[in-house]
Amino acid sequence: MSQNAKEYVASLIDRARKAQAIADKFTQEKVDELCTAIAWNIVKPETAEKIATMAVKESTLGNYDGKYAKLMTKIRGGLRDMKGQKSVGVIERDDEKKIMKVAKPVGVVAALVPCTNPEATPVLKSMFAIKGRNAIVIAPHPRTKNTNTYIVNIVRETLKKYGAPEDLVIAVDPEHVSMDVSGELMAQADLVLATGGGGMVKAAYSSGTPAYGVGQGNAVTVVDETVDLKEVANKIMRSKTFDFATSCSTENSCVVQVGIYEKFVKAMEAEGGYLVTGDEKEKLQNAMWHDGHLSRAIVAQAPETIAKEAGIELPEGKTFFMVEETGIGADYPFSGEKLSVVTTLFKYGQFQEAIDKVNAITAYHGSGHSCGIHTNDEERILALALNTKTSRLMVRQPQCLANSGAWTNGMPMTLTLGCGTWGGNIASENVSWKHLINVTWVSSPIESTQPTDEELFGHIMLD
Structure with a gap:
């Protein structure tokens, strides 16, 4: 210094x-x-x-x-x-x-x-x-x-x-x-x-x-077959496009049940999503990452700007990109944090596969940060909460509008999101x-609260 x-x-x-x-x-x-x-x-x-x-x-x-x-x-x-x-x-x-x-x-x-x-x-x-x-x-x-x-x-x-x-x-x-x-x-x-x-x-x-x-974000949301896909797509669109995705809470990946996958994509397209196809995926990847680092030219930019950088012709009315992916990790950069109006689509079969994908994606980028789920199955909500290393789980909500607190949830309002020891942080709270x-x-004195050994150890004393 x-x-x-x-x-x-x-x-x-x-x-x-x-x-x-x-x-x-x-x-x-x-x-x-x-x-x-x-x-x-x-x-x-x-x-x-x-x-x-x-x-x-x-x-x-x-x-x-x-x-x-x-x-x-x-x-x-x-x-x-x-x-x-x-x-x-x-x-x-x-x-x-x-x-x-x-x-x-x-x-x-x-x-x-x-x-x-x-x-x-x-x-x-x-x-x-x-x-x-x-x-x-x-x-x-x-x-x-x-x-x-x-x-x-x-x-x-x-x-x-x-x-x-x-x-x-x-x-x-x-x-x-x-x-x-x-x-x-x-x-x-x-x-x-x-x-x-x-x-x-x-x-x-x-x-x-x-x-x-706060730790790195890379929010993942799970979508199952129990929800209204039109409603879900609208929530994801609002979150994904908010402030051109400056928030690390926005849905970087969507893990979708295979049986509703095609319907989900159509619902997202109806909300302004553009599904990247053919060689467009490679073009987009080359525009977004230079030497393994996100390009400043695409971070938090308008979709038209990103399309121009990538050499993709973006149809009128499209406000965000969707990229299909199967792999997770450094060899598959779309599975990481993107800080841009781009979301990556994964499929899952059994619900355990969805949990595994959330853990793999957040382990690559975003350990401890957040995930979301669109389901009406309470058991699946609990299973995701119990088995993922994330500090926040948003249920049926637009992720970036909900993580840091909203009028329609009970999360404390802030822009500093702790990610716990998973993300190298001391706090896992907002x-x-x-x-x-x-x-x-x-501390003032009170009557003794010392228990007997029988009260403390119970049957363990007899084993």
Whole structure:
């Protein structure tokens, strides 16, 4: 790390610590007022429109409608999840065990923000931090540094208006955005909240600072014969095309029961899917991967752009691609994460084969992230949940619209999805403000609860 990076980050951390010392004395009411005000000043239509426009223009990823929708849904949803939740002082009492839990701030949070979700991620992370009376320093991806500055300035103005230190939320200045600065920030902060690619998350866990990171996505959804295929195809289409698939939660693969496979393909075609045939598959593969890496020219781009790159003539009205595949792993790149409006189709016979395929696909890319299922068979839902190494299982839902929380499910709203130890993460939950507090357990004496050996060991003592 350069000396300049160390000194620059040290100055940011110093400002943040001074602000956090003031926030440490905030009441629950003050914290909740600030979070509400931040959310409101971002979701005002004219502000959200400006942010969504700027994010698309600067990143050249995704589309306006998707980014605007994320702002309007995720920010509101994050606030909804916070409403009435205690994060200051005594947050829980257990009278039976005489345990009292007291919330404390973690201090200064280092937040890393990806270029795929530069619009809502810094806002949510700021709200999460302030809910716990923390300060936060946000390091954006170089491709979206100006969008980040614009958002953070709105948040800072809001804090000032409501009598809180502006330095509770600090952005790395655009001219200082670099890997060196991000690395120093992670090393000097009290906690790292990293959302982004595998390299970023690995760096977060190697920083020497406690960290919440997220694993690689490669969501797989299973479709069986018990569901309405028209309805399923519409859900997959909405998820697959949302923000041109910037989300790692979008259906990268569909594992479909062989008896309904042809009907499923027709239903998907009716929803705008284009089935790649003949030499088009090789053309698409060559356009999407260069030397084993996804090409920036196709990531989160319009289907017309991808078709042009691949030399494929895309019929009018087609909004996403379907590619048939049988193999899984490095020799079959379509089985991996694509971050594009392309979904891979697999067939299965018996349901165990579907489970095996989900495990094989996520083991290649996306360990611990998520899977989905479209079925009305409760036993199959449970079997998939019990036998896959995934942190989320969405039932009869559009995957990317559901994983990170939706108005129509009970998942916590966030854009930071833990993947458990399978994905190299410490959390397998949707990471939220609850992960940004320390808790002091206060224990008072109770009557002895020591059991007898007979109660503890039962028949084992007699064997």
